[in-house]
Amino acid sequence: MSVKDGEGGAPSQDGRAYDLQVYPRLSADCPSCCTLKVPKEATAASVIQDAALALGLDPQRLYVLAEVKECGGEEWVLESGDLPVQRVLLWPRKAQEQHPQSEGFYFLLQERNRDGTIHYVHLPALWKEQEAQKLAARGFLPPRHDDFDDLCNLPALNESSILDNLRNRFHKKKIYTYAGSILIAINPFKFLSIYNPKYVKMYENHQLGKLEPHIFAIADVAYYAMLRKRVNQCIVISGESGSGKTQSTNFLIHCLTALSQKGYASGVERTILGAGPVLEVRLFVFV
Template structure:
């Protein structure tokens, strides 16, 4: 099997998420996310829906594809592949599948005579669409959104919900968010009062995730893991120009040295941080997004004694 075949095989094995709108078939459910692969058939998707929504297995159901709000429905054959049809939708439709746009899959009940039972689904869709438009215009309140400090806790993880969660947290000056053990930091382009000795003490010797996400928490976990396991620890900082990597590095060094402050640790911190402007004089440049952008990679090594006291 050549490289191209392997790439195609991996693509076909990728799992996608179909959002099926059951309407009045499942009261109280706006849509049901169903995992499916490229070659999953409509019959397999319906079986998964029946199990997820606890529908009557004695009834017959079909999937319908809609490409225009209130428009004609295309009934899928049992052997049709919904994911393949979804991949033919415009990019905008794929990006806005959660916002009640025109392109969607519907679950329909099939009568004994072979006809499709539509019920009041069209009116339900119109009400849903009208509510969305009213909320966009400010005539109805926006639904309350729970704040998730770990993106892995999102009930429906996709690009839209991920970005909305980050944006909502940023509005409340919560610039840090976890993705498991990874920390996302959004540059606020202003100083926030969350780096004082109070926070150093607050995050001392706490398990990751017990407190609000913070860069001090990452430094604290690395420091105590080094002491307990007697092994070197590594923290990688990555991001675009102007994302705040240099400042994040300074906060990390400050917390790491503060944890081991025993007489001369603060002096070591000043030595390490003082080397920054010297390196910047040779390796920084002005860019379109950052007046003082680092144009080089930086490796900083901090050595400790077995007692946890920083050496240099």
């Protein structure tokens, strides 16, 4: 993939168009490269669409664009909203202006399977478990999942897939699942040993989604956002009767108290916990 001023195509906000060379890895009879003129603000999704049109590919199939930097052993699949031109502008000058694949900086167009994995026609032995794990660790091959800890990552997002995913996780005693920044909790109606102080420490000051979904992660994000931004934070707990709202409230208070006082219980905590069942707290604002 190379970048230079284009004479045609869609202009960027800076008045420039860029020539992008995309190398497909799809089949033996597919052209080795296609050149597109795109603005700087072009997303990976639009580049994929234009490349598929230019190459005459089946529009019903799914494709991904991967950035390859061989010098660092990096191969990364771009998200649909990523900007390929801006990535190229971070490459070495020689790679920006003119480079074949032998230069080690380029983009690949690959086919995505319906389950989210990538179909590699050039690596017939890829699905050996060890090789697949290596590529997944490098970010090029999406890891195979029996379940997803964030519903937004489901390959197909519909009521059936959501319920199946929640059911699979529940059977594995994973009662928490993210939907973006929202935490979904399924009441197990029994005690699980995932609320002791070591879990408070584990989730302390971590970005949401980096670790397995947990109610302590929500409390931690709210607590540190309050300290960082000096703005009141709000946690809303909602659900049907018997879904576990009161118990979730107790877990939140325990976690927030541990974070603020480094594990020492206080009279304030005991007062709030004692009043919770009476008041049926649904909304907390922490100052």
